[in-house]
Amino acid sequence: MDLPALPVGGRIRHHRERLGRTQAVVAGLCGITEDYLSQIERGLKKPSYDVLSRIAGELNVTVAALLDDTPEERPGFPATACTDVVRALLGQHLAQPVPAAELRTRVEDLWRTWQTSPTRFTEAESVLPGLIRDVEGAVRARRYGTDAAERRETLRASADLYGLLRSYCRRAGRLDLSLMVADRALRAAEDADDPLRIAAASWNLGHVLLSQPGDEQAAADVAMRAAEDLQRTLTTTEAAAVRGALELVGVVAEARTRRAWAARDRLNQRVLPLAGQAGEGNVQWTVFGPTNTELHAVSVEMLDGDAVEGLRLADQIDTTRLPSRERQFTFGLEVARCYDLRREDAAVLVHLLELEDLAPEDLQRSPLARELVVSLVQRSRPTYRRQVTALAERLTLL
Numbered sequence: 259m260d261l262p263a264l265p266v267g268g269r270i271r272h273h274r275e276r277l278g279r280t281q282a283v284v285a286g287l288c289g290i291t292e293d294y295l296s297q298i299e300r301g302l303k304k305p306s307y308d309v310l311s312r313i314a315g316e317l318n319v320t321v322a323a324l325l326d327d328t329p330e331e332r333p334g335f336p337a338t339a340c341t342d343v344v345r346a347l348l349g350q351h352l353a354q355p356v357p358a359a360e361l362r363t364r365v366e367d368l369w370r371t372w373q374t375s376p377t378r379f380t381e382a383e384s385v386l387p388g389l390i391r392d393v394e395g396a397v398r399a400r401r402y403g404t405d406a407a408e409r410r411e412t413l414r415a416s417a418d419l420y421g422l423l424r425s426y427c428r429r430a431g432r433l434d435l436s437l438m439v440a441d442r443a444l445r446a447a448e449d450a451d452d453p454l455r456i457a458a459a460s461w462n463l464g465h466v467l468l469s470q471p472g473d474e475q476a477a478a479d480v481a482m483r484a485a486e487d488l489q490r491t492l493t494t495t496e497a498a499a500v501r502g503a504l505e506l507v508g509v510v511a512e513a514r515t516r517r518a519w520a521a522r523d524r525l526n527q528r529v530l531p532l533a534g535q536a537g538e539g540n541v542q543w544t545v546f547g548p549t550n551t552e553l554h555a556v557s558v559e560m561l562d563g564d565a566v567e568g569l570r571l572a573d574q575i576d577t578t579r580l581p582s583r584e585r586q587f588t589f590g591l592e593v594a595r596c597y598d599l600r601r602e603d604a605a606v607l608v609h610l611l612e613l614e615d616l617a618p619e620d621l622q623r624s625p626l627a628r629e630l631v632v633s634l635v636q637r638s639r640p641t642y643r644r645q646v647t648a649l650a651e652r653l654t655l656l
Contacts, residue, residue, distance in 0.1 A: 266310075268629070269324045271299040272636055273317040288312040300599065302516075302563055338623055339430035340383040346390040347423070347435060355399035356392045358411035364389055365419045369543050372422055373582040379619040382426060393419050397446070413450035417443045417459055421543065424462045425584075428469055429623050440466045453491040457500045458542035460484030464507035474511040481507035496541045502532035503544035506554050518562035525555055538579055545582045549575065553589045560592045565599035572596070587617040591626055598630055603637055606630055607646060614649070622653055631655055 274284050285295040290309060297303040298313075305313065314321045368385055372378050393416050400409040420443035427436035440463040447455035460480055467477035485504040488497055505528050512521040529551050538547035552575050559568035572593050577586045594609035610630060614621050621627050631650050638646040650656045 265301055265629070266305070266324055267299040267301045268633065270295075270313055270317070271633075273319050273323070274299075275636065277317060279317075284313065284316055287316045297563065300563060338379070339427060339432045339435065340386070342387040343383055343390070343426070344432070344435065346387040347439065349391070355396040355412075358396070358408050358415060361389075361393055361396060361412060361415040365393075365415050365422075369418065369422055372425070373540075373543065373545075373584055376583065376615075376617050377619055378584075378617075379426075379430070379623070382422075386423070386426070389419065390423075410450050410452075413446045414452055414455060417446040417450060417452070417455045418543075419443075420446060421458060421462050424466060428466065429620070431623070433466070433469055436466045436469065437463075453488060454496060454500060454542060457484045457488040457497075457504060458544065461500065461503050461507060461542075461544060464504070468507065468510055468514070474515050478508045478511035481505070481511075495536055498532050499536035499539055499541035499546045500544060502529055502536055502551070503542075503546040505529045505532065506546070506551070509554055509558065513558045513561040516562075518558055521558045522555075525551065525558065529554070540581045545580060545585050549577065549579050550585065553577075553585065553592075556589065556596075557592055560596050560599075563599060565596040568596040569593065569600075583617055584620065587613055587620050590616065591624060591630075594630055595626060598633060601637075603634055603639070604642060607634060607642055607649070610634075610649060611645070614652075628653055628655060 274281070281295050281299070282292045285292040288295070288309065289312065294303060295313075298305050298309075310324060311321055314324055317324075364385075368382060368389065371381050371385075375381050393412070396412045397416050400412050403409055420439045423439040424436050424443065427433070427439055440459070443462055444456065444459035447459045461484065464477040464481040464484075467473040467480065481504040485501045488501055488504075491497075505524060509521045509524050509529065512518070512524065530548075533546070533548045533551045536547060538549060540546075552571065556568050556571045556575070559565075559571060572589070575589070577589055580586055590609055590613050594606050594613070597603075597605040597609065610621070610627065613627065631646070631653055632655060634646045635650050635656070647656065
């Protein structure tokens with residue numbers, strides 16, 4: 259059976275388990291702690307070359323065998339962006355302008371599809387090329403027009419469409435296009451002079467930066483500036499919701515840079531009050547509210563490697579109140595990751611199969627889901643090896 263490419267930690271674990279050695283044994287022979295080796299294998303720590311060399315020696319492999327210098331070729335990051343969508347994004351459009359009210363309806367309909375459909379990629383790709391052309395054509399046609407209200411509503415529709423495209427491009431493996439459309443959303447919101455949409459566009463930009471390792475602080479900076487600007491401009495319930503979503507960008511940035519204590523403090527001191535003020539909702543499609551805040555608390559514990567606390571918190575959450583299937587999927591995936599940290603492979607498999615039913619196209623495109631399946635393939639027991647192998651084949655990992 260051919261195994262797909264693994265990150266360094268996964269390769270170390272694969273070769274260690276191939277030899278039947280425990281973490282305690284390998285760590286002791288390498289002069290490091292068992293906890294440190296565990297964190298390396300889970301991707302929470304990056305070993306120095308000296309440590310990596312010692313590990314390679316004990317595992318009877320070369321250092322090169324443990325390295326993966328071509329992440330763009332890893333099957334965990336499939337590029338699946340529809341060619342017609344990419345062409346529409348990069349083209350010039352001078353079509354007859356569509357009324358702003360019609361554009362607004364079409365964009366909102368697509369957002370609902372994007373957040374609720376199990377086949378959202380397929381459905382969105384059938385609509386996006388034409389909608390991009392019509393929105394861009396309308397923006398160009400009304401740029402110097404005399405109807406200020408129609409121009410502003412067109413720009414608002416444009417900002418909302420490009421916010422959706424940020425999510426689509428990122429999950430379709432095109433981070434370059436994701437950054438481009440996030441910038442377009444921000445420009446359209448600024449041209450419309452719409453403070454709420456400017457803040458939402460900054461939230462989108464923050465998520466693009468979070469997708470690029472090393473840019474976590476830049477993501478937090480963008481989000482915090484936008485939250486401060488919005489607080490000075492608007493004091494509505496809707497503004498509180500978007501501010502809360504921006505604060506969650508900061509929470510994720512802190513958790514991913516191993517500052518779990520700061521992430522927890524931000525959740526408790528800044529996000530929870532805003533969640534209480536805003537209530538459950540979906541302002542600017544952010545899905546911000548008390549439930550989403552609880553989901554981020556689980557994320558913090560997962561990223562900190564505390565699977566026990568993450569699962570304890572997860573058991574208290576009812577995701578049926580969420581208006582977004584996408585957010586339900588992300589939550590389920592993080593629960594699966596918590597079980598993976600505990601090496602409870604049967605539970606990981608159960609949750610992945612549930613996620614396949616919930617959102618099969620998201621599972622296909624999720625790097626974390628694919629990595630979890632890779633780990634299951636390596637460790638699977640005879641009692642459920644057939645199910646694991648079948649899942650890996652459906653995800654084209656074997």
